[in-house]
Amino acid sequence: MKSRRWLAACAGFVFATVGSQPVLAQESGFLLELNNAHDMNGTCRLVFVAMNRTDAILEKTAYEVAVFDDQQKVSQILVLEFGRVPIGKTKVVQFDLANQACSKISRLLVNDIADCVVAGQPSTICLDALKADTRTEIGFGL
DSSP states (O other), X not given: OHHHHHHXXXXXXXXXXXXXXXXXXXSOEEEEEEEEEEEETTEEEEEEEEEEESSSOBSEEEEEEEEEXXXXXXXXXXXXXXXXXXXXXXXXXXXXXXXXXXXXXXXXXXXXXXXXXXXXXXXXXXXXXXXXXXXXXXXXXX
């Protein structure tokens, strides 16, 4: 009887753990999550988690991103470089936006790819396969 309860408890733990995994981690594509944003010495530090779930080694990956202020106006356009992201790799990258409070950013919009190289050639996979999500109060997407 004890072994059945133990098995039931283990099964419940497994189902709870699987169910709590981020949806993006289970999808295919190039998954980009705005994971954290916090103020640090007069800058807004943005922390991204990039997951290459494509079937291509992304030799260079960079995005042109529009930053919208708290009035929904574009305050700046910048290029965020994620560099090389091998197949199956999860990579954490952070960017500091100088003289910018995180509370003054309403959303980030991936406007275009700035650089995407696969097998030594320019590619559109970085945008075509992109899936964006956020764990912050700042909106993030295409």
